[in-house]
Amino acid sequence: MQPNASPTSRPDRHRPAAPPLRGMAGGYDISRWPITVSPLSDELPVSWLWRVANRYGMTSAATLAALGLPQVNASVPRLETYLRRHADALTAALGTQPYAADEALSRHEALEVELERYAVDYRIGRLPAATIRFCPQCLADSGGAWLRSWRRRTPASCPTHGVQLLVRCPECGAVPFSRSIWMTAATPAWICPQLAVQQPPSRRRRNRCGYDLRQAPTSPLGALEADTLDRLSTSAEAAAAHSLEPVDVAGFGVTARDRLDAIFELIDEDLDLTQVLAPDATGRDRLLSSARLAFEVLDQPTAHAAADIADRHGLLDPNCRHTPIVTDARARRRPHNPLLAAIRLRSLEDVLSPTAQLTFRLASSMPRYPEPIPRCRAEEIRSWPGQVPLEAIPQVLWPGTLTPWIEDNDIPARSAAAMLLAKIGSTRAWSLIALDLGLPAAFATTPSALVTRMRRDGTWRALLRALEDLATNLADSPPPIDYSARRWAAAPALIEKAVQSIKTDAAPRIMVDRDRLAGLLWQTYTGGDARYHPDYGTDAPLEAWNASRTHDAQVAELVERAGEELHRLAGHPDYGPLEWRPP
Template sequence: MNEQPAGADRRGRSGRAPHRARPLREIPGGFDITEWPISVPTFDGELAESWLSRVAARYQVTPSALLHLANGGPVTLSPANTAQVTTAIANLVRARKPPTLSNEQDDEIRRWAATYGRRTRKRQGASFCPRCLSDPTPYWRAEWSGALSLVCRRHRVLLVETCPTCGKRPFGTHSSWTQRISSMWMCPSRRDEDIRAHRTRRAWCETDLRTVLAPPASPTELDAMLLLHEALDAGAQAPRDVATAMHWTATSGERAHAYLELIDEQVPANRWPDTSARELVSAVGVAAQIITADSLEHVEALAARHGVLDPVGSHTPIWPKEHDIHPRNPLLMSLRLGSLSAHLSLSQQLMYRTASERPRAPVRVEHRAGGRRLTEGTWPARGWVPPVLWDGELADHVVAAGSYGPAALSLALSKVGSSVPLRAIAVDLGLPAWLADRVAAILGGRSRPDQERLARSLEQLFARLEANPPPVNYSKRVAVARDLAMVRAAAVEAAALQLVALDERGEAGATVALWVAYTGSHPRFCPLLVPGQSTPSLPPRVDRTDFLRIGFQLLPHGEREPLAWSPP
């Protein structure tokens, strides 16, 4: 190996020592040279493009050059990298915080779309208020880029959507506005010129946006837009706070989503970017009229006039469906069901609970069958109600004599909040299926006032059961008592413990008595008896109280379950 002279490993061919970068010396006074000297803070709620334009103008470079300097190479601004780029520049110019990338109202619209399965499309660029841009320190608001930002709440005028000279929406592209230093009130777009020199760029628009006239709007339209903005702000900031509509209470989130559902029913959300501001303002006005209506009759008239709250549509579907594609807004369902209450049958009034403080659609549960998603109705009062209603409850609503009236009351009470057919309820309670078809005729007649009065009484009794759920599951007892052999054996053993031997008729009477006490039904509905047969009675030698107590202990029941119960 050839030997090298000392120091040759530190020298190049020229024999000179290579240049070595010296570390920057510390500057006294704590000045940090990693930051840029001029601070450009952000305004509250400022649009990212607005702040980048102001920073570029302050340093007298184009926004494109600013992005290049801050990121060490060419950068094309896009929704995917805006947050990263603006944060890096904010750190360099010592801004208190990065600019606003999205406003609360757009966030609330996205939550609504995700909750109700609606499709949306973002609109590029921003509208503007000429009077706001005329301020001494003008800047573009982030809310101006919102999907439903149609009005300036400060000056109570409609926002201007496009520049009147070039016809473009400001900041509608991610690259053209970054190539020029411009003032906040100057249109940042290029003109679409048909005649220009070959291989030359289009001229800048440079329209003074402060001189543009805002579209006129009536006080009613402006008030409707302000109501929408207030609802969206409340839904975004405190979605669980209490809000009111007519005489019903709802949450702020439900109220905000009710506005959006009504607007979407008139103009689908995926068409909002292509729809004129005037048409959207009209849709907002209809939504505001419905939600702030002072009566259900007014709601019904507005729905019929504007074609909203469609009972068979996807926003407020009234009738239960086999497949529920979209969830339903509780506030809109209350408004629509309340407005349709006068046109619903007794069974439908009970199902939708129109006599309650908050009409609602019956809850449906989802299950899978063979790879398919199926929904089925629920029955809130199942197990709470005996086949024959308790003595003394709602007796003034019974027209038919005998057991059919209390049995019809039990069917009606079981129907409250349930989408299960009345015939299925009757079979579950051990009642004849034909009775389900005659509930309205048996209870209070067929007149509308009688049905509404009955619905209110049933709703009040249902509320009492909700507050104090019965300790007895009557549906389970009816299912158990279908085994008449088991009931008969318990009746015979209970009588034998009293040293009473039962003949055939006495055995039948004891079985019927125990079956009635156990199920809460009536002897007429006992399957042991043949229609038209007289009801056998319990033998006189049998102590009824002790017999029923012993027989109940011999039949299946809960640990602390009483034989009989009545609502408090």
């Protein structure tokens, strides 16, 4: 006999739906934990988690498991990221979360943030992780709350009690929160959860330290150390505000961020930031001593006085990587602080070579290094910042630009001046400058001869300032002509086609030699001189131009018409006029 089927398995029998949960009149949520532990001001999220677990008599790991969150055993930064990701679940279960809506940076956190930013910008390497320090009296007053301002790389003090923040447990010597073993401790947050120094022979059981950190001995912070820490924090707070208001330091106007970076650079040169930011007392004393030295250098009224203090203590070494005196591509490999560069360069302006004076722009109000190499492919870089682009410089400098020092009829001197202009703020070699300007390779020695002559005459300083002013004006108002593109585009075959295409019947009284007209077109179109072109080079004056001074306007009209045709044939390398001169 077949047994009867189960009533619940019969498809023809209707199953009543389960009754919905009924909400209580008082609005009581049975999924909410009954005790709310609110985070204190400036408290670390891991500290709040520890206090919540201790209030319920559990470990931090067991608390996360009871909340339905997957168990995590990670470092403090990763655990804080984990808690932030589950902030909604924590709020629903505990009535609060360890993160405020707007977490403004305190002056102590600003120093840490700016220090990390400096390490990235100046490529000094990875800094050691921040250490969570503590003040025993604050632990006692707050019921075991660990503050965010205690997580520091730099030395710190308690602003409430005026004592040095401790780094290690006096009993076991361990750094708090350095290991995740604290998550398995069911003790108050002021009890050291680390393993004791002496352990039993058996591996089944491990003794914890259990030291009451509220009873740890402290020492007051000296007035000199307190002043140094306060100045560091104040400088970092000003830098974090991103203010562009200039700050006067050693006679130069710089931003607050450049001033803070100069402090870090001096500390890094004196010690080594990647090595000295250790959580022991020796590193703290060395760091504060180096910081006081940095403030002493930057507190001087002039660059020469600041350089004297730096030289006395072995800082701003010209052979060091922070302020090197090199004029080749090595100057671009690492970013350099503009304030320290100006101090070092200004103090050496009387002994540097003319090439260095051009490269470091010593005629400007603030000398500087060439800009560092950007992190991109070389083919994506059209011109280096901080220097005059080669496309803005003609082969022969415009007439009248440097008339007090160079005559307009001195074509070699004007070409050498164009090379000097291209050298301002640049690490280009003289041979490369001559090559790009279309000058002969042997012309690379001409600028040195010009500088030697002017140094002998005592006019080099004036010419250097004039070149600096010209470079500044060209940066503010670039010429509408791309001279570099025109030099490449003005091939002799295209120039010949352009000259052959125009009709000279409009000027019957002028005997025009088309070969000479081609040379005149080339030097007008490119801003050069025909004597430096292998096809048009001659020592004699151009006949087409000097045939009759009364017909200059008619010759110019022919060149203008040929230039329009050359524009079309060359594919329009630029849309500027045929000729241009600086205003």
